[in-house]
Amino acid sequence: MSNSILEGETAGFRQTESAAGNVTVVMSMQQALNRALDEVLAENPKAVIFGEDCGRLGGVFRITDGLQSKHGENRVFDTPLAESGILGMSVGLAMAGFHPIPEVQFDGFAYPAINQIVCQIARMNYRSRGTLPMPITLRVPSFGGIRAPEHHGESLEALFAHVPGLKVVSPSNPHEAYHLLKYAATRPDPVIFMEPKSRYWQKGDVDAADGGSPEGAKVQREGRHLTLVAWGAMVARCLQVAELAAEDGIDIEVLDLRWLKPIDADALVASVRKTRRAVVVHEAPLTSGLGAEVAQLITQGCFDTLKAPVERVTGFDVPYPSGDLEDEYIPNIDRILFGIQRVLEYRRG
Amino acid sequence: MSNSILEGETAGFRQTESAAGNVTVVMSMQQALNRALDEVLAENPKAVIFGEDCGRLGGVFRITDGLQSKHGENRVFDTPLAESGILGMSVGLAMAGFHPIPEVQFDGFAYPAINQIVCQIARMNYRSRGTLPMPITLRVPSFGGIRAPEHHGESLEALFAHVPGLKVVSPSNPHEAYHLLKYAATRPDPVIFMEPKSRYWQKGDVDAADGGSPEGAKVQREGRHLTLVAWGAMVARCLQVAELAAEDGIDIEVLDLRWLKPIDADALVASVRKTRRAVVVHEAPLTSGLGAEVAQLITQGCFDTLKAPVERVTGFDVPYPSGDLEDEYIPNIDRILFGIQRVLEYRRG
Amino acid sequence: MDTLPLPDDSTAAAPPTPDQLRELYSLMTAVRHLDISAVAWQRQGIIPGYAPELGQEAAQVGSGYAVDTSRDFVFPTYREMGVARAMGVNMVEYMSTHKATWHGGLYDPMKSRLAPIQAVVAGSVLHAVGWAHGQTLDGSDGVALTYFGDGASSQGDVHEAMNFAAVMKAPVVFFIQNNGWAISVPTERQVAGGCVAGRAAGYGMPALQVDGNDVVAVLDATRHAFAHCRAGNGPVVIEAMTYRRGPHSTSDNPGRYRSLDEERDGAGEDPLRRFRERLLSEGLADEPFFAQAQASAATQAEDIRAGLEALGPRPGSEMFDLVFQETTPVLQSQAASWREESEHV
Amino acid sequence: MDTLPLPDDSTAAAPPTPDQLRELYSLMTAVRHLDISAVAWQRQGIIPGYAPELGQEAAQVGSGYAVDTSRDFVFPTYREMGVARAMGVNMVEYMSTHKATWHGGLYDPMKSRLAPIQAVVAGSVLHAVGWAHGQTLDGSDGVALTYFGDGASSQGDVHEAMNFAAVMKAPVVFFIQNNGWAISVPTERQVAGGCVAGRAAGYGMPALQVDGNDVVAVLDATRHAFAHCRAGNGPVVIEAMTYRRGPHSTSDNPGRYRSLDEERDGAGEDPLRRFRERLLSEGLADEPFFAQAQASAATQAEDIRAGLEALGPRPGSEMFDLVFQETTPVLQSQAASWREESEHV
């Protein structure tokens, strides 16, 4: 990992007042997440944060920076280096009435904990017939794009979304990050919170007072000709693509899926019924990726209006590569534009 | 688990000679798998079988019955009770030139080994630039239908199929079981071999001499009006459905997908270009299941000829239930027929 | 390995009174009877499967009896029927798991202080550590008691749990029933070093290895361990050496991997008979008492059988309703189409 | 914990000759120089990141030097640069992992007898056990040497590996570098019981705890352990007590979790300076030798830098070609469209 990625922002927030009188603050996603956690700890005495290096260090991405010194070692603490242990312990804490907010240090290190996530966290409410809820908010710095070592650039959303009993969400910008984390961390059910680590240091406006609905998908850009569906770090890229396409007169709608489970099928269908064309973009490998589900939901709901099969622009069916090749792997602007072109130029055979 | 399920067949095989002169033998899938493993051990001195209770007991499903006493304790052995250990050890054995054929006792107990499967087995060839191949054939008794305890009825194919570096296959009858296992267990790459445990004791013809191509999908029944796509235990059910539908004059093609990774998209497209309608059936939960991938591949390849969106008849987005409810959960004949009906009756809006 | 310095409050680990000893005997008798009955019910088709605990009555009843259900919490595997019984769990609701009614059982874990039945080997050992650490965070004095087998001790989760518990000084009792077998694999091919208790020292934890067929020894060890935990001294390992006298489950055929001679040698003395002789010789119980215990056990088993037979399948809608506390639109629509299609038929 | 009965063939564990001692010093000097250079290269933008092994030169060089690359096999983590160097691995190919060229490094693991760089903490400990058991099955006499840290010892896989190895008597040396820290977490909050070596007894395995800053002690312990394994006596644990003098990685800022005073107290004596003084005092080396070692180290580092700078990115087609031994139609078609779209641009 390059050093710059991990350097926190220390300056104060810049505030502006909107027309509606709401105060928006410019901050990075790291700051937004940190603030959300700070507030969750303050509001819920049963909320506890733990994981590898979450305490004194404040996390390798500084998302929990300062929280231990502010809220104490009982609320924010380091665990030994064992992900199954961290998640298994979360189950017990939830059974004891806590709201655990564990962190897995990087996406790829959720795998050692999958057994506890799938067989325990996701099922305990069901197994116990609703008497042992699992209000666990698992934060996972996710996705690629930072030239990191192996296993530090994985996209596990298709796996998580397939597991009954889990909910999965990923924010695309600081505003979403703040509101979605506050929402997720106050739910009575397990939520996997996938943070797009390549966006941690990008700044954006956060309106803390008005988040809009925290549920479902969100149109981040309206358009008429084609819908780009994305989540996490790919939303910003799709917005860039939409700007470029606009120069060619192509008016693209960008739908930020946000919730990867449950998926907001209504929003998908509403958007594509309007645009009649869709491309779904994700970093994960193509086969059995979440793009297939998205495409099928669109096809199911828009079969009679679709002008072309839904296109998928995704990572390849190869292990996430080392830094030198990651730009070849992650959908880049060109590949997304090619996908759009294929859809626009599609002619029935 | 009811006792009858685990009772092996001890009688000799019934042989018949086909028109082409091939000798077909009637045996159960348990017998076919056992014979395949026996032959693999005999043909490859580097093949080793191990797992929990695989040795002396011959496996809880008796798939490795008699192999330890025949081939010795160095070739077929019991391990301590730790799935990550079993799979992690497989990596080292493969690096030392062996062809490990580990068993995970039940589908749900693959989860503790997911880290070794995804991060190690699936990537070692890539990581080592092709110098450390992983010829590992992981047998996983899979899917539901036997009124078993929790975690004994899981369908992990969507997870496995999403992992770059794995190949995944599932046989639907004794003949397929024999040939696909012999093929899988002689490949230089990791193959997850998902055995439909509810079919272990069903008998069928096995033509050991002629297996046909071990690659790709296979049409198990030809038809003109609609394609049912399935794998594992659902193939037999779909064949039953096809018989019932035939009584109503509906001529259904049943495509046994066999390989869940890589998926034979050509076969899917060829079949549905002919029938113009498709329903995909699986036991796993709907969302982000492999049915989405299958549906999208069909839609992509047959968009201009499809008469209706591909329908999915699957398990629900709920944890696999206890025996009393499993018939409500697993796609039953009625639910598949309803799915067929929806496709046949689809009218553009 | 075999000593545990008694904490100050040593009355908490007082030896059982004669009444308690008789109660222990009655409980063991009831457990033995229910266990044998359940195997019969499986043969009769009343339940599809069962995991007998035959031979482990002393280990289970002795330890379960030590639990204070006003503050402790217990994490069972799939074989802790005797623990459940000793804790006073509703046995029809408990046995419903073996009727394939509901995986975790129908009993209320919060009220029973018994976590749902756990089919993942070693699956809940870490839960106990988390629950116990919750006691520390809350300043409460509950103790977590987690059961697992010699086979389970091989799982990575057990190591993580022991290490977490010892690092955090969590009030957990790790209770291993070393019954000699993990399905077909004997302890000597499973547990390097020969015993699980021997691992505790490596974590700086005390361990007690007890004769698991001696109910009083088990109770005593468990009470000591609870007192130790409650005094804030951190986790304890108890390894109860016992024997799985029956098959692994009603699907298993031990004849394939152990001989009757081996069984006889390995099993040692029957814990129930042994306890009975002790009570007799100490003059704490007599034949009429034993006969009465036996009769009561039979009645209880009959009641449980009747309860199980009366138990209908759970409504299919529970599949959908019990997934989340807050359901989702997708689940609601799946439930709706399930309802429609099943009513339609 | 600190004794290991020498196997019969004790020459295999003979003390190092003066030539070998000087070679060890040269290696440590080269490793130290390369390590410091790599941190500088990261600052200069030549490589995107690096995990320094500063302070662990004795532990790494001493153990790596004991390997017989004609028959043994070594399983590193992400921090074993010194081991790779001592084993004679091509260092441009090794360092390429830190240039983000290829995750596992470009060296050939089979020829180097060094498994690919492993970024999963504790990820390859079980591989060593499997490889070692393969030696037993083959009747070969190779030994697996697997490295991991104090932090890694908390992972379940390490327990499973130790238990498997001990049950199967696999010829594995578990080599822990206890460098005091797992990123920001100190050993005392990580390793219950205080040390990893203390766990071995629970598995019936011998363990050696050595001063990891004394290269001769490390070499000696490793040679003893290899001889023990080769003689068929099963696995051994070595815990080398050392200190991570640098940051966890070039992304880390240790100032956030430990003070300079703590660093000074914890680090103890510099292993390189200490060895130098020993060689001097024993009359085995002199200033010209040290100067020569230093000059050679500088040249080597320069060559490695040049090699790294010359290293272009791997062709994107390798992403597809190296997934399988037998490629698939799906991969081929993805490769084709990747090629088309990237050429098109």
Ligand SMILES: Cc1ncc(C[n+]2csc(CCOP(=O)(O)OP(=O)(O)O)c2C)c(N)n1
């Ligand atoms: C993770 C996992 N792996 C495998 C199994 C299958 N299985 C069920 S019980 C059992 C043996 C357990 O032995 P032990 O822990 O000694 O407990 P016992 O059955 O003797 O009570 C096995 C292998 C399982 N339930 N969970």
Ligand SMILES: Cc1ncc(C[n+]2csc(CCOP(=O)(O)OP(=O)(O)O)c2C)c(N)n1
């Ligand atoms: C399974 C896993 N979890 C988390 C990480 C992130 N991580 C990388 S190194 C490290 C600390 C390792 O400490 P230790 O084992 O003592 O080795 P050291 O870094 O001190 O050499 C962590 C938490 C990882 N790489 N793998």
Ligand SMILES: [Mg+2]
């Ligand atoms: Mg056992």
Ligand SMILES: [Mg+2]
């Ligand atoms: Mg360390």
